[in-house]
Every structure is written in C-alpha cells, then in structure tokens.
Amino acid sequence: MEVLTENIQLFLPLIIIQVVLFIVAIIDIIRIKETNGPKWIWVIVAFLSILGPIIYFIFGRRRD
Numbered sequence: 001m002e003v004l005t006e007n008i009q010l011f012l013p014l015i016i017i018q019v020v021l022f023i024v025a026i027i028d029i030i031r032i033k034e035t036n037g038p039k040w041i042w043v044i045v046a047f048l049s050i051l052g053p054i055i056y057f058i059f060g061r062r063r064d
Contacts, residue, residue, distance in 0.1 A: 021053035022046055028061070035060050 025046045029039050042060045046052040 018050065018053075025053035025056045029056070032061065034062050036062055 026043065029035065029042050029046070035042055036059060042056050045060075046056050049055065
C-alpha cells in the first residue's frame with residue numbers, strides 16, 4: 001500500500017499538468033477562428049495523446 005501511495009504522489013503533479021494543458025488546448029481550439037487543419041482533428045489529437053496539447057500548441061495554432 002505504501003508503494004501505491006508513493007507512486008500516486010510521484011505522478012500526481014504530472015497528471016494535473018496534463019489535465020490543465022488539455023483544458024487550455026480545448027478552450028483555445030473553441031475560441032480561435034482558424035487552425036492549421038480541421039479543429040476536430042486537433043481535439044482528437046489533444047484527447048488521445050499525452051503530448052497532444054503540446055503538439056497542438058506547436059503545430060496546430062496559426063501565427064497570423
């Protein structure tokens with residue numbers, strides 16, 4: 001039981017960062033007018049991959 005508690009404490013900050021990045025990416029996808037590619041693909045990428053939100057912010061956003 002102690003090992004499980006230690007693992008949760010170790011990964012909890014990473015899980016929180018991942019959830020925050022996902023929420024920010026989804027809000028940005030909804031609010032932005034145009035992305036590089038269809039918005040629904042970026043939602044899927046952000047949802048399915050651990051690095052999805054980061055990939056969206058690097059490649060999905062348009063820099064006008």
